[in-house]
Structure formats: C-alpha cells, structure tokens
Amino acid sequence: MVSAKIFVLAALATVACAKSRCKPTSTSISSASVPTPTLPSTGGSKEVPAPPPTAVLKKIAVGHGLQNYTCTTASQPTAAALGALAVLYDVTALYPGTPGSPLKDQEDFDALTTDFLWTHDLPINFVDAAAYVADTTNPFPAPAEAVLGGNLHIPFLGHHYFDFEAIPMFDLSTIGLKASVGKNDSAPAPAGADVGPSGTGAVAWLQLKESGKGRSVGLDLVYRVITAGGNPESCAVTGPATYSIPYSAFYWFYSLS
Template sequence: MFSKVLVTSALCAVAFASPFLPYSPGAAERPAEMKVLSDYFSMLGQKVQAGRQMSQAPVCNMANAVLPVASPTPLPGVSDGLKLKHVAIGRGIQNYTCSQTNATAPPVSIGAVATLFNASCVASTYPDLLTVLPNVALQFNLTSNDQPTLSPSYLTISGHHFFSNATTPAFDLNTPTLSLGFAPCMKNNTVPAPSGAPVGQGGQGHGSVAWLKLVTRDGATGNLEEVYRVNTAGGNPPATCAGMPAIFEVQYASE
C-alpha cells in the first residue's frame, strides 16, 4: 500500500522462527506441495546462515522494498509522490457462484476474504523470500480469520481484506498493535498472473487470480491512496460450472 507518509516497522523479519504448525493433511503424498516447502526452508536456512555473519541486524527500511513487475504485461506504476507504507501477505478465499441450470456457464466472482499478515520488513530486507511466501502460505490452512500468525513464517496480523459491498474491496489495517488506516477501493487496472504462477494448493487448482492495481475511494484514512495485489497464488475457479455447487470458495494467497 502506498501513501504520502512513510511508515517503517520497528520489528525485524520474523520469518526466521522455527516452523511448528503442520501443513495440510496428506502433503507428503503431493510432490508439488513438498517441493514448495522444501525450497522455502532451504532458502530460509541460507538466510539464517548468512545472518550469523552479519555484524548487526538488518534495518527495516521500506525504501529498499521493490514492487514486483508482471510479465509480459506490467501493471501501471505507482503514482508520483506516493511512498510505500505497508506490505502484507494476504491468505484467504475467493468466493464464487455457479449456475445450476447451465453447466457451461463460467463461475461468477462474488468477492474475497483474507487475513493480512505484516511482511514489511521481509519486503525491505529479503525480497526474494517475500516472493515465495504467498505460495508457501497457500500450503497451510488457516484455522480462522483471526489466526494470530501466518504458517510457517510466523508473520503477525496487520489487518483484514473483505468486500464492504458488491463492488468495493476494502483493506482494514487497524489492529490492536498497528493503526495504518482503512482503504475502501476500486479497480484501476488488472493483468493476468504471470505464466508459471502457482495453480493452487499442492499444485492442484485452476491457476492464480489476476494481479491488480486499486485506488482508494472516498472514506480512506491513513493517507492510503493505492493498493497492489501481486505475486498471487491460487484462487481461480474452474472454467465452467459443471459439477460445481451454487456457491463455493477457492483458497488463495497474495502479496
């Protein structure tokens, strides 16, 4: 999220805590899921080893964070005069409805719900680690909208994403520990997720939802003006409603 006010977190990256919570049942039988987790923990181990050689802890400087660029078609850039305020990993569900009389009809999106986890210091210090976190987070099931940390990274909650009405995605970044603002939004631009984006949990699914640039509507607080949804993992529905219930959800994660 971008604003005219630069806010930095006093917390260093917490992604180095030892993982504890188990991932989704049966993961050992799904090679794609196991590779995602294996690659993540390998990268994590390399960061830990490198950290032991540092003379001091890395500084959480948001000016070092970089907005990912979709290929081959990028989203529009950040508007002039805006600065990065917060980076989060969102973990939740995309909601859809399906025709029960026309099996060839495509599912219709009816919004999304996600818990947002504070990744600002990871973005500023270890951007390569940040890039893989959505797909890693997708392999772990949320137990509730108020799950205190994101498995397996142990990032803490920094807000929630939901739709305040049928056309207004909202981002509430006010929590007991942070007060960053509230952003009711509207879509400014969208591009497909890049080729090779994660398709879903355990490598099974229908692809990743699009990358978005959103701009805030009246009522935004905290000087929030723009929101980007990037590095998406999962969330797409099947192409048609054949065999689908009237209402269903698809697991997803994003930066």
C-alpha cells in the first residue's frame, strides 16, 4: 500500500514539475488592469450563495492541512467533525490574467489544490506523521512559502484552525486580517473532485459568515471551494477513534464594509 502511494505521488509530482512556472511578480488585486476574479461554480444543482455585489475580495488562498474527525462507536452513521488545521498560502497574484501570473488559464489555477495535496508536504508538526496525528500543542511549523513544481513560489499568508470555542478561525497574519466564522450554507463537491490520498472524497464547498464573536478583523465572509480530499472515513471502518484526513481547498476572503 505504501509503495503504491509513493508511486502515485511521484507520478503526479512529475506532471506538476513539467509545467513551466515562475515566481509571480504581482500581489495586488486593486489595479484596473487586473481581471475581476469570479467565484467558481460547482456545476451541480446546489450552489453556495454568491457574495453580495458590495462585497470586496481581499484575498484568495489555498489552505493545506488536515480535517479532524471522531467516531464514538462503529455504528455511528457518520464521523463527527472536530475542526481543521491548515496553513494558508496567498494565490491571489496567480489568478489567470493577473499581470505577472505564470498561470494562463483557469484549469491551471483550479488545479492548485490538487497540486498542493499530492506534491507538497503537509505543513503540520506531527507526533505521528504516518497516522496524521498532529502535535496539538504546536501544530504549525515556522511560516514559509510553498514551492510547487520546483519553481512556483507561493507566499505564506496565515493559518486556519478552530478556536477555544470550536469556532472556525482564519488568521491572515501577514496582512493583519482575521475571520471568525460559522457555516451559513454548503454544496456538495462536484463529481470528479479530487478524492485525496485517503480516497475518502472531497469535502463540501462552504459559505462561512462572520460569527458575531467580535474576533474578526477586516473580513466578513469566507468561501471554501475547489476542495480536494478531507472527507471522513466511515465509522464502521475506523471504529471508535479520533483521526485526521489530509485536504486542500481554496478560501476566498471578503469584506462587506
């Protein structure tokens, strides 16, 4: 099983590295010459609601990390979500058409979540890496850029985690923005979405709204889209257990003021 996984990872890494990509030269989304990014669609019968016309897009990030789950019994219908740990990388300047972006089409941009999931080491401090057991006292390594395909450099943006009240938190520490949010709506990931290394499927797309806890700074609305991996194992398979599943996803961050 391990050798097969290594073979798949190596094959996908070869594909990613074969693409000619260079370090982006622009990180601004305010210039009139920059295209207006369009939130993606699932293409299915259910969509997450679009942001209001007055919403201002602040950043687009790829989050790469773990979705956490627990099963109390083997007969539990579905595993209960225990939150997430992920590092956020700033891909705003990579949006197709942005001056300096080496990604010329939407397909390459949308593939970033799969590229991260299969070719980039999980940016988590582990107690047991083989079992995806994170060090909960110090889960994140020192901030560092991600390098995909050998030459695509993507800046570190911040962290995603659940706070002391189990509220989803996005800390965009490099730009001083924060989002404390709760789920407002969801839509299933499209058919054909990347099932991830664990083979469990892609987590749902989400619209997340400000929690009202007073912990947000400059952000009111977050979308999780183009998800890869992250769905839980069946409790019938795991039995009583707490465990984590690797995932990646795009996060779009908006201000409403």
